[in-house]
Amino acid sequence: MSKDVVVDRLSVAYVPGHPVLRDVSVTASPGRVLAVTGPSGAGKTTLLAAMAGLLRPTAGSVTVGGEPLRDRDHAVAARVVVIPQDNGLAPILTAGENLQVALVAAGLAPADAYRCTEENLDRLGLAGQADHLVEELSGGQQQRTAIARGLALRGDVLLADEPTSELDAANRQRVLELLHTEARRGAVVVFATHDAEAAAGCEAELHLNDGRAELVRG
Ligand SMILES: Nc1ncnc2c1ncn2[C@@H]1O[C@H](COP(=O)(O)OP(=O)(O)OP(=O)(O)O)[C@@H](O)[C@H]1O
Numbered sequence: 001m002s003k004d005v006v007v008d009r010l011s012v013a014y015v016p017g018h019p020v021l022r023d024v025s026v027t028a029s030p031g032r033v034l035a036v037t038g039p040s041g042a043g044k045t046t047l048l049a050a051m052a053g054l055l056r057p058t059a060g061s062v063t064v065g066g067e068p069l070r071d072r073d074h075a076v077a078a079r080v081v082v083i084p085q086d087n088g089l090a091p092i093l094t095a096g097e098n099l100q101v102a103l104v105a106a107g108l109a110p111a112d113a114y115r116c117t118e119e120n121l122d123r124l125g126l127a128g129q130a131d132h133l134v135e136e137l138s139g140g141q142q143q144r145t146a147i148a149r150g151l152a153l154r155g156d157v158l159l160a161d162e163p164t165s166e167l168d169a170a171n172r173q174r175v176l177e178l179l180h181t182e183a184r185r186g187a188v189v190v191f192a193t194h195d196a197e198a199a200a201g202c203e204a205e206l207h208l209n210d211g212r213a214e215l216v217r218g
Contacts, residue, residue, distance in 0.1 A: 003065040003156050004029050005051055005080075005188050010060035012046055019058060020046050024213040026206045030156075033180055033189040034218065035199035038208035044192035045085055047208065048159045051190065052082045064157060081155030085162050085192075087146035089134045095121060095145045096130035099152050106153055120152040121145070123178065125171065139166045147175055151182065158182050160191040164198065176201065 005028040012021040021043045028034045028051075036044045049055045051062050053075030062069045064078045082088075089098050096117050103113035121130050124144040134142060143166040150158060160179065164172040176198055183189045183203075199205045204218020 003078075003188065004063075005157055005190070006061075006063045007047070007051065008061050008063070010047075010050060010062065011058045012043075012050055012055055013058045016058075020211050021050070021208075021213075022211045023060070024208070024211075025060075026204075026213060026215060028157075028188045028190050028204075030186050030188050031183050032203040032218070033183045033191070034204045034206060035202040036190060036192045036206050036208065037194070037196070037199050037216075040194075042208040043211045044208055045161055047206075047213075048082070048161050048190065048192055051157075052080055052159050054082075079156040081150050081153045081158050083146050083150035083158070083160040083163055085165075087142050089142060089146055089149075091134045094131050094133055095126060095137060095141075095148075098134065098145060099149045102149050103152055116152050117148075120148040123151065124148040125174065140168065140171060143167060144171060144175070147178070151178060155187060157188040158190070160189075162192050162194065164193065164195060172198070 007024055007026045010021055010024045011019045013019040036047060038044055050057060053069040053072040069075050099117040100113045103116055104110060121127055124147055126144055129137060129141055147163055164175050179189050193199055205216045207214050207216045
């Protein structure tokens with residue numbers, strides 16, 4: 001069965017009566033990259049959080065493979081991987097340990113987790129940083145570590161929140177190519193971005209403005 005992520009007439013409010021997403025509908029499909037664009041505060045992070053099972057809708061639903069998402073545990077079981085805007089790295093661990101811990105927690109044997117960590121740090125140009133504590137990494141290196149961790153988990157759905165915001169031109173290009181590679185292996189890929197050119201390179205683009213959505217392409 002195709003594992004579409006279907007957002008259907010979704011509304012989300014942090015404060016009752018003040019929705020930050022209103023009646024948003026969009027379908028993200030395997031093999032395609034959906035960019036979520038819109039000004040600061042438009043609701044991009046909120047939409048990704050709802051698609052990750054992190055926020056409960058006030059109305060409407062998010063379904064993955066036809067099943068309404070109940071919570072984050074359900075989303076993890078449905079292999080929905082998140083690369084958060086703040087990177088979500090454990091600062092007391094090294095870059096490598098941040099991947100290994102996540103991979104072992106996801107069920108990999110330690111030897112496989114070690115190999116997968118090396119491979120994915122290398123894909124992000126971080127082979128030399130595996131043993132560095134997160135606090136010893138630059139902002140861009142931290143962001144690439146979080147992306148390496150997200151890719152290593154090989155989700156069926158990959159949700160990335162502004163994954164290129166801290167990157168130089170070469171690394172931005174590298175990360176965009178990797179996101180499209182994830183889609184080519186059959187994942188659903190959704191990323192929030194302020195980068196109009198990156199969004200234009202995606203199969204679909206959803207533009208949010210003040211919580212309302214318009215599918216501008218796809
Ligand atoms: N935890 C929260 N509690 C209350 N309001 C929140 C919370 N998180 C976000 N908001 C509000 O929801 C709205 C949408 O925020 P969101 O972070 O989804 O926007 P965004 O499009 O991702 O912005 P940016 O591009 O700046 O990251 C904003 O008005 C924000 O102030």
